[in-house]
Amino acid sequence: MADRRRATLGVLLGIFLAAVDGTIVSTAMPTVVGSLGGLQYYSWAFAAYMLFAAVSMPLYGRLADIYGRKKLFYVGVGFFVFGSVLCGFAQDMLQLVAFRSVQGIGAGGMFAIPYTILGVVSPPEKRGKAIGLGSAVWGISSVLGPLLGFAVVETLGWRWVFFLGIPIGIAAVALVATSLAESTGSADPDVDYLGAATLVVGVGSLLVGLQLLESASGASLPLLAVGAVGLAAFYLVERRASQPLVPLSLFRDRTFGATNAVAFLSSFALFAAITYVPLYVQSVGSGAGSAAVAVFPISIGWSGTSFLSGQLVARVGERRLVRAGTGVLVVAFALAAAVWSTTTPLPILVANVFLMGVGMGALTPPLLTAIQDHLGAERMGLATSSQQFFRNLGGTAGVAILGFVMNVTLRDRLATVPDVAAIGDLQRLLLGSGTPPAGLGSVMMAGLRVVFVASLGVCLLAAVAAWAVPGPGAAGPSPLEEGEVAADD
Numbered sequence: 001m002a003d004r005r006r007a008t009l010g011v012l013l014g015i016f017l018a019a020v021d022g023t024i025v026s027t028a029m030p031t032v033v034g035s036l037g038g039l040q041y042y043s044w045a046f047a048a049y050m051l052f053a054a055v056s057m058p059l060y061g062r063l064a065d066i067y068g069r070k071k072l073f074y075v076g077v078g079f080f081v082f083g084s085v086l087c088g089f090a091q092d093m094l095q096l097v098a099f100r101s102v103q104g105i106g107a108g109g110m111f112a113i114p115y116t117i118l119g120v121v122s123p124p125e126k127r128g129k130a131i132g133l134g135s136a137v138w139g140i141s142s143v144l145g146p147l148l149g150f151a152v153v154e155t156l157g158w159r160w161v162f163f164l165g166i167p168i169g170i171a172a173v174a175l176v177a178t179s180l181a182e183s184t185g186s187a188d189p190d191v192d193y194l195g196a197a198t199l200v201v202g203v204g205s206l207l208v209g210l211q212l213l214e215s216a217s218g219a220s221l222p223l224l225a226v227g228a229v230g231l232a233a234f235y236l237v238e239r240r241a242s243q244p245l246v247p248l249s250l251f252r253d254r255t256f257g258a259t260n261a262v263a264f265l266s267s268f269a270l271f272a273a274i275t276y277v278p279l280y281v282q283s284v285g286s287g288a289g290s291a292a293v294a295v296f297p298i299s300i301g302w303s304g305t306s307f308l309s310g311q312l313v314a315r316v317g318e319r320r321l322v323r324a325g326t327g328v329l330v331v332a333f334a335l336a337a338a339v340w341s342t343t344t345p346l347p348i349l350v351a352n353v354f355l356m357g358v359g360m361g362a363l364t365p366p367l368l369t370a371i372q373d374h375l376g377a378e379r380m381g382l383a384t385s386s387q388q389f390f391r392n393l394g395g396t397a398g399v400a401i402l403g404f405v406m407n408v409t410l411r412d413r414l415a416t417v418p419d420v421a422a423i424g425d426l427q428r429l430l431l432g433s434g435t436p437p438a439g440l441g442s443v444m445m446a447g448l449r450v451v452f453v454a455s456l457g458v459c460l461l462a463a464v465a466a467w468a469v470p471g472p473g474a475a476g477p478s479p480l481e482e483g484e485v486a487a488d489d
Helices: 002-036 039-067 069-088 093-121 124-155 159-163 165-177 193-211 220-240 248-252 254-316 318-339 346-375 377-414 423-430 440-466
Strands: none
Touching: 002 039, 002 069, 002 093, 002 124, 002 159, 002 165, 002 254, 039 069, 039 093, 039 193, 039 254, 039 377, 069 093, 069 159, 069 165, 093 124, 093 377, 124 159, 124 254, 124 346, 159 165, 193 220, 220 248, 248 254, 254 318, 254 346, 254 377, 254 440, 318 346, 318 440, 346 377, 377 440
């Protein structure tokens, strides 16, 4: 029992390590950009992290079946800590983007492996509570992130935001190494590296191409073309792979398709809000403290509702909770698009972003529980990694696409603001030097409103997908096609 508790604590520390990074870095990034420059790469620092986390998760799931979850847990933490050290020593924004990619590779393990372990060690009737516990730790981490981000930036400097994860990672590895009994590692050692490579090329090229659309470099269209070819190649590779990263037959399964669609779309909307709301708040002269306040309510709503939702899954059912969560997200983004302005009182903004967190927290545990129960213990790794893959891919796409739209809006509007001739001139304001010029708040609000309106449309699509989530007694998972082997066999 003592070993199980230590192992659980180590796994939860791994979840904490990946979760706290999201909000602590989001809070600190305006100051980071003010120090390093390169505001045009602001969204890249988030997109690179989430992209590599997303594309590495299916590979982690497959490698864990071969070499064991315990070893892959070490690999994930190792990459994350190494990337954190590199980020702490970054000298410009392009270096930071590259090092955040290394961090993202590690985060892929932290997103997938801990929840796989929680799903396997828990019986079906207690799986929701176990995932709710992991979600609560995730939420608590997200609550602490803005506070830690503000405190560290104000006292030690922004570089220590990245160094903070080093002792946490060491403690997580030590606890798991001394307590977790390995139970896997006998799967067929056939790894779909070609599928992983084509996925990275396809998704990565598309996202970078979207980021470059606003520039005059002419590189965006070729990159978008490479991305389309890469995704087509990924499809062809997966059709022929003996051990595909994502079995294509599952896309014909209603539960698999609906739950992952909701995960993708809800993350698309919410992560864009988490990324750009702090930038808006700090750029109009309120400082890093207000940037922390902007993210903090999302974290509180997400953490508290995730824990409650996990406790209610067995009684209420996944379908009702998912529909309720998407409904709350629709209301939250509709209010944001309609109400937010440069004169909106801070309490209203806080209540609005809190509602965003409530919506996301309500649907997170039931989505993962639904797909884990549906695919069963023999495909637990596949269920967990696919859900986390689509969730992070949605967040990556949201940050990149809505970042592009927001940057275009800012570029067009900044010309009307005296003393701010280009986006790069905002950097001194992010450092808190000088008084924001008249009209800057309206320009930033115009960019953020575009993000809110687009997010509202995406949340409406998520609500539609939520109605496709089957209820209790739905048909079991579709059988694996020839050549597709269960993930945990």
